[in-house]
Amino acid sequence: MAHTAADRAVVLGGSMAGLLAARVLADTYAEVLLVDRDRLVDVSGPRRGVPHGRHAHGLVARGQQILEEHFPGLTDDLAAAGAPPDDFGHACHWYFNGRRIAPADTGLISVPAGRPVLEEQVRRRVQQLPNVRFLEEHDILGLSTTADRTRVTGARIQPRHAGGEPRELEADLVVDTTGRGSRTPVWLAELGYRAPEEERVEIDLAYTTRHYRLDHDPLGDAQAIIPAATPEHPRGGLFYRLPGDGDIYELSLTGILGDHAPTDPEGFEAFMRSLPIPHLYDAVADAEPVDDPVKFRYPASVWRRYERLTRFPDGLLVMGDAVASFNPVYAQGMTVAALESLALRRHLAAPRGRKPAAYFKDVAAAIKAPWELAAGSDLGYPGVLGRRTLKVRMANAYVARLQAAAEHDPELSNAFIRVAGLIDPPQALMRPRLMLRVLRASRAARRTGPATTAPRRQPQAAAAPH
Numbered sequence: 476m477a478h479t480a481a482d483r484a485v486v487l488g489g490s491m492a493g494l495l496a497a498r499v500l501a502d503t504y505a506e507v508l509l510v511d512r513d514r515l516v517d518v519s520g521p522r523r524g525v526p527h528g529r530h531a532h533g534l535v536a537r538g539q540q541i542l543e544e545h546f547p548g549l550t551d552d553l554a555a556a557g558a559p560p561d562d563f564g565h566a567c568h569w570y571f572n573g574r575r576i577a578p579a580d581t582g583l584i585s586v587p588a589g590r591p592v593l594e595e596q597v598r599r600r601v602q603q604l605p606n607v608r609f610l611e612e613h614d615i616l617g618l619s620t621t622a623d624r625t626r627v628t629g630a631r632i633q634p635r636h637a638g639g640e641p642r643e644l645e646a647d648l649v650v651d652t653t654g655r656g657s658r659t660p661v662w663l664a665e666l667g668y669r670a671p672e673e674e675r676v677e678i679d680l681a682y683t684t685r686h687y688r689l690d691h692d693p694l695g696d697a698q699a700i701i702p703a704a705t706p707e708h709p710r711g712g713l714f715y716r717l718p719g720d721g722d723i724y725e726l727s728l729t730g731i732l733g734d735h736a737p738t739d740p741e742g743f744e745a746f747m748r749s750l751p752i753p754h755l756y757d758a759v760a761d762a763e764p765v766d767d768p769v770k771f772r773y774p775a776s777v778w779r780r781y782e783r784l785t786r787f788p789d790g791l792l793v794m795g796d797a798v799a800s801f802n803p804v805y806a807q808g809m810t811v812a813a814l815e816s817l818a819l820r821r822h823l824a825a826p827r828g829r830k831p832a833a834y835f836k837d838v839a840a841a842i843k844a845p846w847e848l849a850a851g852s853d854l855g856y857p858g859v860l861g862r863r864t865l866k867v868r869m870a871n872a873y874v875a876r877l878q879a880a881a882e883h884d885p886e887l888s889n890a891f892i893r894v895a896g897l898i899d900p901p902q903a904l905m906r907p908r909l910m911l912r913v914l915r916a917s918r919a920a921r922r923t924g925p926a927t928t929a930p931r932r933q934p935q936a937a938a939a940p941h
Contacts, residue, residue: 482506482568485630485646487615489515491594492795492812494601494653498545499816500650501604503823508644510610510632515598531682531713531727532803534591536563536583536896541817546600550586553596553613557719558588563892564885566698571878573751577705579885581892584673587698589725592718593809610644612636615653617662619643619666620788622797627790645940650792650819652812657797660779668786671779676850678802680773683736684727685743687762693724700754704729704804705875706855708751710736714758723765726755729804732858738768775855776802777847782835791836794819799842804855807845810897814841844900851901873913877904880916887912 482505486493489511500507509515542549550560563700564579566587588596601607616631625651633641651659660670679847694700694716704711711729728736728746736746747756781787795812818837823871826835854861855871874891881887893899 483646484648484650484938485510485644486650486652487630488651488653488795488797489513489598489609489611490795490812491597491809492653492654492815493650493796494594494597495545495812495816496650496652496794497601497821498604499823500648501601501607502820504647505606507604507607508614508646509607509612510615510630510644512612512614515609515611515827516602517551518595518598520725522929531684531715531725532593532809533806534588534712535761535806535810536581536585536893537898538813539584539586541813542597545594545813545816546597549596549600550826553586553588553593553718556588556592556596557721558586558592560584560586561698563669563896564888565696568697568700569876570700570702570752572705573702574879574882576878576881576888576891577883577885579888579892581889583892583896583898585698585717588718590809592698614640615658617658618649618666618791619645620666622628624777625788627788646790648790648792650794651797652793652795654796655777655800657678657779657793659791659793659797661922663787666788668788669784671781671784674778674780674846676776676802676853676859678731678773678775678853678856678859679733680729680731680802680804681731681735682727682741682771682773682803683738683746683768685723685740685768686765687724687726687760688722688761688765689724689759690722692716692757700758702750702752702755705878706857706871707875709856710746710750712747712750712755714755724759724762726759731853731856735770735772736911738770740764740768743768760786773803776800776846776850778842783834784832784835787831787835789831792819792831794821794838797928798838799846801845801849805845805849805852805895805903807849807897811842811845815899817841845897848894848901873910874904876917877909877913879920880913884912884916887916 484500484504484507486496486509497507497509501745562584562587566582566585569576612635613632614895618627619629620627629643629645630642630649651657664670699715701713717723717725729734736743782878794815801807815838818841822834849869853859854863854867894901
């Protein structure tokens with residue numbers, strides 16, 4: 476069946492945001508074309524277009540809920556692929572300043588799938604939609620518009636193989652999901668529009684990752700051991716078993732403001748040993764490395780404030796990291812893209828004639844709480860530049876006390892996990908009963924003296940519940 480332009484939506488970028496956009500658009504448009512420079516079909520493992528895909532990834536609770544809503548049965552598919560779900564309050568062993576927060580029954584599902592496995596399962600689901608087609612290995616050259624440049628009418632693309640000729644894809648709607656390197660600000664300027672303002676938080680973060688083969692399971696009942704970075708201990712890490720690989724484990728070390736784990740084995744090991752808990756070093760001390768450490772740098776969190784523009788062409792929307800790109804240590808990126816997919820669905824269901832401004836307003840509302848959580852936390856590090864309002868300073872001081880109190884209080888653990896999982900807003904941590912529990916714990920700590928970091932223990936003991 477031939478489709479007219481009014482029947483077609485074009486998605487630029489095969490990222491998780493692009494896949495989610497295609498899923499939502501498929502309910503409205505007769506044809507959805509998803510364009511990406513990479514090969515997508517039947518691809519397993521990290522993609523060139525997702526450089527962070529080789530490093531630790533997490534899908535927080537709200538993201539899992541939305542993905543399951545879009546793709547019923549996805550959690551079961553991930554379990555079959557080697558990523559069995561568990562409760563977030565037990566599966567992830569979180570340590571803050573050397574202290575593990577208490578296990579808690581949260582009712583929230585943690586799926587231990589890295590980015591490549593999760594993306595592959597979602598991509599398969601989208602590929603099965605009868606009205607979605609992938610245009611792989613195509614460069615995106617730009618946008619097509621009406622003569623007066625008030626409406627985007629499609630996109631110009633070119634196959635990456637030798638001799639490939641540029642062509643135009645006509646579309647009723649174009650959605651840019653090309654990530655942090657999005658060209659939409661440049662395209663807007665070329666069309667005579669203002670580029671969006673940017674909010675930036677310069678963090679100079681890096682992940683350095685290495686994989687190991689183990690002949691035993693050092694995790695016990697855990698999916699992952701996570702000594703989270705804090706202003707007191709700004710080096711962090713994440714250790715978990717790769718889905719479906721049985722004896723292969725991934726270890727990512729994180730450092731901020733230029734303090735990055737080296738890629739030489741000796742420097743990588745020394746950085747690992749400097750963490751406030753010994754469990755990651757103990758887990759891999761006798762393991763067989765299967766590769767050399769690899770580094771991924773992330774210079775800044777960026778929010779492009781499209782909702783503040785007074786002029787924007789019809790027929791174009793932007794989604795995912797192309798709007799807001801978050802410090803990846805908070806594992807919010809894929810979930811914020813999922814939240815934006817709900818905003819896109821509402822936009823498409825609105826009466827005909829709704830403008831991009833309304834969509835961008837909804838997207839900004841979805842971004843606001845995660846951004847405040849991530850950017851506010853980053854401002855807790857003295858070297859991160861930015862305005863530290865009284866609200867930010869008080870929130871960071873309070874959350875640090877809550878994390879310390881959560882070592883012996885499952886209710887506080889549950890509250891923290893729900894906020895970190897984007898289930899509850901950050902202000903939920905300020906509920907009177909929670910503040911009272913934090914206050915009582917702080918008073919008790921002052922009476923007994925300062926807490927110390929966790930003693931050295933064997934990894935299996937580290938994985939055991941309190």
